Amino acid sequence: MVYIVCTGGIELVERIRKRDGRIVDFDPSRISRAISKAFNALGIVDEKTPVELAGRVVDVVDERFRDEIPSVEDVQDIVEEVLIDAGYAQVAKAYILYRQRRSEIREAKHYLGVADDLKLSVNAIEVLKKRYLKRDEFGNVVETPGEMFERVASAVSAVERRYEGDADDARKKFLSMMRSLSFLPNSPTLMNAGLPLGQLSACFVVPVEDSIAGIFDALKYMALIHQSGGGTGFSFSRLRPKGDVVRSTGGIASGPVSFMRIFDAATDVIKQGGRRRGANMGILRVDHPDITEFIACKDRGGMDNFNISVAITEEFMRQCERDGSVELINPRTGEATGEMSARDLMVMMATYAWRRGDPGVVFIDRINALHPVPGIIEATNPCGEQPLLPFESCNLGSVNLSRMVERGEISWDRLEETVRLAVRFLDDVIDANRFPLKQIEDATLRTRKIGLGVMGFAEMLIQLGVSYASQDALRIAEELMAFITKTAREESCALGRERGSFPLFEESSLKKWDAMRNATVTTIAPTGTISIIAGTSSGIEPLFAVSFVRHVLEGARLIESSPLFERMASERGIMTPALRAEVARRGSIQEIPGIPDDIKELFLTALDISPEQHVRIQAAFQKHTDNAVSKTVNLPEKASVSDVIKVYRLAYELGCKGITVYRYGSREQVLYLGEPDALANGCRFCGG
DSSP, X not given: OOOOOOTTOOOOOOEEEOTTSOEEEOOTHHHHHHHHHHHHHTTOOOSHHHHHHHHHHHHHHHHHOSSSOOBHHXXXXXXXXXXHHTTOHHHHHHHHHHHHHHHHHHHHHHHHTOOOSSOOOHHHHHHIIIIISOBOTTSOBOOOHHHHHHHHHHHHHGGGGGGTOOHHHHHHHHHHHHHTTSEEEOHHHHHHTTSSSOOOOOEEEOOOOSSHHHHHHHHHHXXXXXXXXXEEEEEOTTSOOTTOEETTTTEEOOOHHHHHHHHHHHHHHOEETTTEEOOEEEEEETTSTTHHHHHTGGGGSOOTTEEEEXXXXXXXXXXXXXXXXXXXXXXXXOOEXXXXXXXXXXXXXXXXXXXXXXXXXXXXXXXXXXXXXSSOOOEEOTTSSOEEOTTOEEEEEEEEGGGSEETTEEOHHHHHHHHHHHHHHHHHHHHHOOOSSHHHHHHHHHHOOEEEEEEOHHHHHHHHTOOTTSHHHHHHHHHHHHHXXXXXXXXXXXXXXXXXXXXXXXXXXXXXXXXXXXXXXXXXXXXXXXXXXXXXXXXXXXXXXXXXEEEETTTEEEEEEOHHHHHHHHHTTOOOHHHHHHHHHHSOOTTOTTSOHHHHHHTOBTTTSOHHHHHHHHHHHHTTOSSOBOOEXXXXXXXXXXXXXXXXXHHHHTTOSEEEEEETTSSOOSEEESOGGGOOOOOOOOOO
């Protein structure tokens, strides 16, 4: 911190009035920091002058306000005067523009009707208002972001008392971790902790049995889970194929896809807790007789509430390499009903993925081979990162990697402290949870799975001076996730000794440890909305764009720009209104003249990075992740079907558990390049 000494011999003003009326200590060092930002905005690197100018400001404040308390606006007016009098008119203009932008941000937050006690972004406040903050019976927001975190920390830390722990100490630590945006839990925990609903998990898998009763039981369970704020995954692979016999009635089966449409329609009218639209994952094995209808199911319209993925087997991948065939197996009888060229099926999957982003693929045999407890996994949560046994649920949370960099280096000590505390938090969430079904409670408590992941990886790399497209990025990805999983395992082991291991521990593959509280500890989630709250990049994705439009929450449009680019461009003296407008128009900075090459290399966007590097980053994280990794391989609009097939094969070769590709512009999307006025239509946000 910079300390300023008044040279006039007059006693310093000690208090100042904030905009909300609060009287706080007057901190002169804030003035020098503000002036430094104005200098940096013009590309002027000068550590001494801002301190001297701030000293002059303090002298004037003391002279004018000897007998009264100045306001923040009073001091800011004096800053402008001092800068102009000292001959720094351009710096004064930069300071005025910065002050104006801050005023516009405050006005926007006031318009939204949320008291921001944490100085979050306008986009964060918009999301929090629409989805997370507590409301009264009239629908009015009645808590601040800080109070939301207090509510969550209090509800989760109360579990510590069950194990004779210090609940108040845990509350303070949990609260500090969330208020600093170093870690955030999944959305249902933020929404529901400390409230009557009390359902805190994001991820559920519900089995679908091959009977009318079984199918409609699953539909009912889905409705209850969506109502509580969770997302659901289903495998429809047990259902008999279209045209098969129904012995009880003598009729003909309509097949898995027909029942998926019923699930989709039900989801359309059930809001998750009234706050977000339901989200589903539908999975079908590659050897199911109805696989081609499943792959093409979105072509007939509908299915907007489903992501779909094909469950790929090891045998299928072998047959693809041999140009062989895959037998299609009727799940009712276990008998082959025909066969199909494996390569033709691969091309069909890739073609539909190229056309509209679906289906993704999950390597189901690999998932089961690496699963640490007994049971067969058939499905994942809606975004594919959490494979689960039937009726299991899992609660997720993410460490904000952009907050783990100090002076251009990874702060391993801070990361370790955050990971250990986050594991304890997520384990407490399991006990604090109010499960929507008894079957879910039983299955979840048998394994006590948690999924600690990360967000802000792209911003971390930028702060480290590392390009996302480099070999160094792959090395850092592996080192980071190896460290996080090792630390999380050690903490889960310590909790196991303290509280007891998960019930299936003795039957698990984790017996090299003497105890273990959680069957799995790490997952890489997409962090769609919690990364907006945290003000960082999503999951392990690269920057989608340096400036872009995000369509969220029933039609709202949020304009987002990289604050790191804004800061770096200002420090280098190249940020101008014209450049800011051009970046907003293009999204990418690679073809904009006048931007130094080293900045261009740091601010590569999703479409500037090769598909192979996307996959290699995912594989680097997957190598050290217990569950799976949610990552989108972004393809340019000109990409081909063969490019999609190459991505599938590389993902399989590198050990990924699944892969999703998306060709830009192939369907309505959540993120858009370019200025909002250039966009004709919005899109729905279906959560995750």
